[in-house]
Amino acid sequence: MNMQTSLVTGGSGFLGSHLCQQLLAQEENVICLDNLSTGHLRNIEPLLAHKKFLFINHDVQSDMIDLFKLKKINKIYNLASPASPEQYQKQPITTTLTNVIGTARCLELAQFHGASFLQASTSEVYGEPLIHPQKENYFGNVSTIGPRACYDEGKRCAETITSDYHKKYGIPVKIIRIFNTYGPHMSCDDGRVVSNFVVQALQNKTLKIYGNGLQTRSFCFVDDLVSGLMQAMETKKDCWMPINIGNNNEISILELAQKIIKLTHSQSQIQFLPPLESDPRQRKPDLTRAKSILSWQPKVSLEKGLLKTIEYFRKFI
Ligand code: NAD
């Protein structure tokens, strides 16, 4: 019997809820901690009755050691943080503090329990990248005061404190730089591009592109991403250095809009709006390190992943 206990912060959000589900499938005990700021109970509803699952409504910025004194934790996946630019820009100060103070709280807890720790970092640490595709040894091009700084700099500092806890206290840590991921359990009003376009296309409403649509992203389906997180946590290899996880199939936002209109058989039109300030022009992960250290690579094609995502959103339209 699997007696391991994993704590997933941000566990009722998009990625966290899939991770909780997969950990339960491995028969682990799972504690999902979330303040429901961008996450939803509906994402974890099927898990609430599971005897190995516990939901705690709590903010990662508050002390957690008292909360978990009596229950041994083996692994901490720290996912708590808004991820959509629209959401994190509504609460910029909370976003920075969630990533800096919240990560420090989770690391204190990992030290207290001797637990392994995985930090959900982001491709946003590369900012507006001057190197393409982005390798982990690229230091990035990030504004300290722009509209994305609360998130980008919060995540960069979270990487710093995570690596310093490893160097100072020997905690086994993993720093995973997640690239744009999509799939079921994103909120209809999340604000990120895939959910926006799918919801608009299903409603035959206009798809709104910021700028000329030639900016690129590389989209990873959630199942691939979650398997990457779990493989990273489980690897016995000494790898506290950051690892990119995502899909390296790069596509422009205009092509994405056209693909979603086609897959939904929608009557929607495309409208071009003024570009967003500090919107990165291109993004694509170099996955060499993930392949060599974790033997991981994405498997789900964009078309297959989008069809599963469209099927999910149909329930809400
Ligand atoms: P999400 O917004 O759906 O989930 C984030 C979860 O964290 C939500 O359930 C929210 O309620 C919770 N949360 C936020 N602040 C909290 C706090 N102070 N205390 C407790 N809980 C809090 O976003 P997601 O896409 O699932 O992202 C999960 C993690 O992965 C985030 O750390 C994000 O930065 C990272 N990430 C995601 C992507 C992506 O494409 N999905 C890309 C890069 C990084």
Ligand code: UDP
């Ligand atoms: N975008 C868009 N329309 C939308 C939402 C996003 O054109 O309704 C663009 C956005 O300007 C960016 C890209 O899609 O260039 C990805 O945006 P998202 O918010 O999903 O994530 P980001 O990678 O910017 O954090």
